[in-house]
Amino acid sequence: MTLSEIKKVLEATCFTRHCLEDKEVDTACGADLLSDVLAHRKEKTVLLTGLINPQVIRTAEIIDLIGVIFVRGKVPSQEIIDLAEAKDIPILCTAYPMYESCGLLYKAGLGVISNV
Amino acid sequence: MYDKQPLPRVQDVMTRDVISIAPDLTVRQAKDLMRDKGISGMPVVDRENALLGVISVADIIQAMENNNLNAFVSEVMTVNPIFLHEQDTVGYALQACRRYKYGRFPVIDEQAKVVGVLTVGDIVTRLAQLLRIDQVDEPDEIKEPKDFTTRIYECSIQSMNFDLAGLAASNIKKMLTGLGLKGTTVRRAAIAAYDAEMNVVIHAYEGKLSAKVTPHDITITVEDSGPGIKDVSLAMQPGYSTASDRIREMGFGAGMGLPNIKKSADEFTIESTPKGTTLVIKIFID
Numbered sequence: 001m002t003l004s005e006i007k008k009v010l011e012a013t014c015f016t017r018h019c020l021e022d023k024e025v026d027t028a029c030g031a032d033l034l035s036d037v038l039a040h041r042k043e044k045t046v047l048l049t050g051l052i053n054p055q056v057i058r059t060a061e062i063i064d065l066i067g068v069i070f071v072r073g074k075v076p077s078q079e080i081i082d083l084a085e086a087k088d089i090p091i092l093c094t095a096y097p098m099y100e101s102c103g104l105l106y107k108a109g110l111g112v113i114s115n116v
Numbered sequence: 117m118y119d120k121q122p123l124p125r126v127q128d129v130m131t132r133d134v135i136s137i138a139p140d141l142t143v144r145q146a147k148d149l150m151r152d153k154g155i156s157g158m159p160v161v162d163r164e165n166a167l168l169g170v171i172s173v174a175d176i177i178q179a180m181e182n183n184n185l186n187a188f189v190s191e192v193m194t195v196n197p198i199f200l201h202e203q204d205t206v207g208y209a210l211q212a213c214r215r216y217k218y219g220r221f222p223v224i225d226e227q228a229k230v231v232g233v234l235t236v237g238d239i240v241t242r243l244a245q246l247l248r249i250d251q252v253d254e255p256d257e258i259k260e261p262k263d264f265t266t267r268i269y270e271c272s273i274q275s276m277n278f279d280l281a282g283l284a285a286s287n288i289k290k291m292l293t294g295l296g297l298k299g300t301t302v303r304r305a306a307i308a309a310y311d312a313e314m315n316v317v318i319h320a321y322e323g324k325l326s327a328k329v330t331p332h333d334i335t336i337t338v339e340d341s342g343p344g345i346k347d348v349s350l351a352m353q354p355g356y357s358t359a360s361d362r363i364r365e366m367g368f369g370a371g372m373g374l375p376n377i378k379k380s381a382d383e384f385t386i387e388s389t390p391k392g393t394t395l396v397i398k399i400f401i402d
Binding site: 018035058059063085 | 123203204205208211278279282286289303306307310314367368369370372376379
């Protein structure tokens with residue numbers, strides 16, 4: 001699935017100038033705890049989170065996330081957007097809450113890849 | 117924000133002297149122009165300089181094979197070409213180069229007018245200049261190695277400073293990527309460094325992170341000045357955390373830090389006394 005398809009499924013808005021919407025995504029990680037995110041070892045992952053602070057972007061940078069999706073209609077601050085743009089990490093925002101966001105993506109075919 | 121210098125943008129690097137061609141000229145004219153100017157492709161623009169397509173040597177060869185040199189440029193050009201905006205970062209442009217395997221991109225401004233062309237050569241030339249400027253303005257914390265195969269990075273870590281938290285891990289990641297190490301190795305080192313750095317920020321008074329990279333392994337050492345971990349074996353259990361509610365609100369304190377570090381490392385030792393904790397994380401480079 002690509003980031004642009006994810007954007008469509010979640011009726012999301014892109015908050016960064018570069019959305020790199022044709023980026024391929026293999027799986028997603030839904031978490032509000034960054035250490036849980038860091039424990040996620042899969043490539044080509046997007047993060048769905050209700051946590052909204054600059055450390056989310058730093059974490060995304062460290063583990064090479066394809067993009068960050070803020071759920072439940074939360075809107076990132078300019079500081080977060082600036083950091084994401086500097087690190088080339090697209091930000092999407094959706095009004096769906098976490099459970100529904102994950103469910104919609106799963107139903108649309110964004111599954112779980114087995115641990116290597 | 118710790119990035120003192122703005123990231124280089126496409127407009128800082130691109131060639132502004134654009135050789136372009138009109139769609140209603142012939143492929144033969146395009147071929148002659150490209151030969152004259154010694155270029156292997158160019159944007160096709162309308163009278164307002166808006167981007168219509170690109171024409172490359174490959175398009176011209178194909179036209180020659182089809183005996184079609186008298187066709188209009190508009191008939192053989194690639195329409196909907198991949199382009200860059202002048203405000204795009206050079207990093208983004210490099211990603212585009214890798215992704216699309218093109219060596220040249222038209223650059224457009226906000227009105228979709230062609231204002232430049234960016235080639236991989238432009239990036240290499242200008243980045244070399246920019247990097248030299250960087251080193252003067254912002255002394256890098258990477259020490260000049262005596263032995264060119266070993267790199268050392270050191271960074272102090274301040275307790276509860278969440279503005280700078282993650283900087284050391286980010287710099288280590290940059291350094292390792294720059295050395296051309298495998299993505300999975302870089303990621304393991306970055307995750308271990310980040311978790312260890314966050315542990316100091318959250319739990320310790322102050323600390324120091326150092327990373328030593330040889331062609332064989334990466335050693336990340338994180339030392340802090342206390343108060344130490346009361347029960348190390350408990351702290352190694354996934355989910356065990358002593359972080360405050362405030363820390364948890366920021367998304368930390370999942371109790372996955374030390375287990376994560378151990379999982380990322382090939383060798384991991386931890387020593388803790390009330391005077392401080394030292395982690396040594398070793399990751400082998402294959």
